[in-house]
Amino acid sequence: MQEFDRAYFDAGVERRGTECVKWDSMAAETGDPEMIPMWVADMDFPSAPGIQAAIERVAAQGTWGYTRNGGEDSESLCSFWERRHGVRFAPENVLLSPCVVSGMRIAVQALTDPGDAVLIHTPVYGPFFDSVRLSGRRLVENPLVEEEQRWKIDFAGMEAAMKREQVKAVMLCSPHNPCGRAWTSDELQSILDLCRKYHALLISDEIHADFVYPPAVHTSILSLAGEEDAVVMLCAASKTFNIAGLQQSSMVSRNPAILERLKKHRDVTGITYGNPFALAATRAAYRDCDAWLDGLIRYLADNRELVMTHAAEKWPGVRVTKMEATYLMWLDCRALGMPQEKLLEALRSAHVYVTDGRFFGTIGDGFIRLNIGCPRAQVEAALHQMDLVLSKDQKQSMEEN
Ligand SMILES: Cc1ncc(COP(=O)(O)O)c(C=O)c1O
CATH class of the missing domain: 3.40.640.10 (Type I PLP-dependent aspartate aminotransferase-like (Major domain))
Structure with a gap:
C-alpha cells in the first residue's frame, strides 16, 4: 500500500506550465522566474491517487x-x-x-x-x-x-x-x-x-x-x-x-x-x-482518499510548526496567529510600522508572493496571509527569503541606515 508520508508530500508536483493561477498567473504578472508562490489557496501536491x-x-x-x-x-x-x-x-x-x-x-x-x-x-x-x-x-x-x-x-x-x-x-x-x-x-x-x-x-x-x-x-x-x-x-x-x-x-x-x-x-x-x-x-x-488526507494533515501540521518556530526566533515585528485550521497563516506585521504597499513590495523584491491582508477587508491592513500548502523545501525557501525583510538582523541594518 502506498505511504502518504513526509517523503510523498516533500516530492510535491510540478505545476508550472499547467495554466494554474498560483504559479502561471503570478509569473505572467511579475515576470520573476524566482518568485515563490505562497498566496492563492490551493496546494502544490498531487491530488490523491484514487482521484x-x-x-x-x-x-x-x-x-x-x-x-x-x-x-x-x-x-x-x-x-x-x-x-x-x-x-x-x-x-x-x-x-x-x-x-x-x-x-x-x-x-x-x-x-x-x-x-x-x-x-x-x-x-x-x-x-x-x-x-x-x-x-x-x-x-x-x-x-x-x-x-x-x-x-x-x-x-x-x-x-x-x-x-x-x-x-x-x-x-x-x-x-x-x-x-x-x-x-x-x-x-x-x-x-x-x-x-x-x-x-x-x-x-x-x-x-x-x-x-x-x-x-x-x-x-x-x-x-x-x-x-x-x-x-x-x-x-x-x-x-x-x-x-x-x-x-x-x-x-x-x-x-x-x-x-x-x-x-x-x-x-x-x-x-x-x-x-x-x-x-x-x-x-x-x-x-x-482518507489515508492521503490523514497524511496531508500530519504534513501540514509540521509545516505550521516550522513557520511558528521560525517567526518566533527571527521575526520580532511579526505575530503569527495560532492556526487551528486551514493551511493559511495570518501574520500580523503592524509592529514593523511599514506601509502595506512597501511591505508587499519588499516581500516581492525578496521573491515571495503572499496574499495582501486587505483582500480580507480594510481590517486586514498590516497583515499578510501565507499559504503553507506546499512541500517543506518551498516553505523553507520562502521563510529564508522573508528573513531579508522581516528578520532581526534586517531590522537592525534598516535602523542603522
Ligand atoms: C472560505 C472559502 N470559501 C470558498 C472558497 C472558494 O471555493 P470555490 O473555489 O469552491 O468557489 C475559498 C477559497 O479559498 C475559501 O477560502
Missing part, C-alpha cells in the same frame, strides 16, 4: 456528454461527513453547485431580498464581501477581536448590529479563513441562537472543514440543536483534495423550504452542474 485513477477512467471514455448526478454522488458526500465529522445528513438535503462561491451567491440571492442586511465577520475571505454587495444587499461588518493571537467573535457587537440593522442573513466562515479558527460548539451555538432570535438565516461556508489540527475539531453547524429552521451549509472536496479547478460543491440544508428556494434560484440563474470529471473525482475523493 487520478477516477479521472483517467473518465478520460478513457472518449466521450463526455451530459452526465447525470446519480444518487451515489450525494451518498458519498453524506458518508464522508458522517465518517470524518460525525454529522449525519441525507442525500435529499443536498443540492450540487459548481463551486462554493457560486453556492454563497445563490444562497444570499435566494434567501434574502435586495436591500436586506447581511452580516459578515471581518477579516474574511474576499468573496464574502462581493456576495453581499454585488447582489444589492447591505453589508454589515462585525469585526472579529483578537486576544492573545486568537481571533474571537464579538457577540455583543454582533447582537447590537443584528438588532440595529435588522440583519436577515449571517455568513460564517467555519473554519475561518484567514484567522485559522476552528469555532467551538459553544461559539457556534451562540451564533445560531442569535440568528434564531433575530430571524436571520445562517450561511456557513465549511470548505476548510477537513483542515483542522488536533486537539481542535471541526464542528459542523448542521450538528447543532435547532439548526433546521435556519441553516445552509456549503462544502466541497475541492480545497481538501486539491481539485478546485474541477468546480463542484454542495449546498446542504435540512429545511425543505430553504432547499426549495435554493433550487429555484439555481434554476432561474441557469447554473448547471454535472461535469463528468468533477463528479467522478469528487466521488472518489469522498470514498477512497
Whole structure:
C-alpha cells in the first residue's frame, strides 16, 4: 500500500506550465522566474491517487456528454461527513453547485431580498464581501477581536448590529479563513441562537472543514440543536483534495423550504452542474482518499510548526496567529510600522508572493496571509527569503541606515 508520508508530500508536483493561477498567473504578472508562490489557496501536491485513477477512467471514455448526478454522488458526500465529522445528513438535503462561491451567491440571492442586511465577520475571505454587495444587499461588518493571537467573535457587537440593522442573513466562515479558527460548539451555538432570535438565516461556508489540527475539531453547524429552521451549509472536496479547478460543491440544508428556494434560484440563474470529471473525482475523493488526507494533515501540521518556530526566533515585528485550521497563516506585521504597499513590495523584491491582508477587508491592513500548502523545501525557501525583510538582523541594518 502506498505511504502518504513526509517523503510523498516533500516530492510535491510540478505545476508550472499547467495554466494554474498560483504559479502561471503570478509569473505572467511579475515576470520573476524566482518568485515563490505562497498566496492563492490551493496546494502544490498531487491530488490523491484514487482521484487520478477516477479521472483517467473518465478520460478513457472518449466521450463526455451530459452526465447525470446519480444518487451515489450525494451518498458519498453524506458518508464522508458522517465518517470524518460525525454529522449525519441525507442525500435529499443536498443540492450540487459548481463551486462554493457560486453556492454563497445563490444562497444570499435566494434567501434574502435586495436591500436586506447581511452580516459578515471581518477579516474574511474576499468573496464574502462581493456576495453581499454585488447582489444589492447591505453589508454589515462585525469585526472579529483578537486576544492573545486568537481571533474571537464579538457577540455583543454582533447582537447590537443584528438588532440595529435588522440583519436577515449571517455568513460564517467555519473554519475561518484567514484567522485559522476552528469555532467551538459553544461559539457556534451562540451564533445560531442569535440568528434564531433575530430571524436571520445562517450561511456557513465549511470548505476548510477537513483542515483542522488536533486537539481542535471541526464542528459542523448542521450538528447543532435547532439548526433546521435556519441553516445552509456549503462544502466541497475541492480545497481538501486539491481539485478546485474541477468546480463542484454542495449546498446542504435540512429545511425543505430553504432547499426549495435554493433550487429555484439555481434554476432561474441557469447554473448547471454535472461535469463528468468533477463528479467522478469528487466521488472518489469522498470514498477512497482518507489515508492521503490523514497524511496531508500530519504534513501540514509540521509545516505550521516550522513557520511558528521560525517567526518566533527571527521575526520580532511579526505575530503569527495560532492556526487551528486551514493551511493559511495570518501574520500580523503592524509592529514593523511599514506601509502595506512597501511591505508587499519588499516581500516581492525578496521573491515571495503572499496574499495582501486587505483582500480580507480594510481590517486586514498590516497583515499578510501565507499559504503553507506546499512541500517543506518551498516553505523553507520562502521563510529564508522573508528573513531579508522581516528578520532581526534586517531590522537592525534598516535602523542603522
Ligand atoms: C472560505 C472559502 N470559501 C470558498 C472558497 C472558494 O471555493 P470555490 O473555489 O469552491 O468557489 C475559498 C477559497 O479559498 C475559501 O477560502
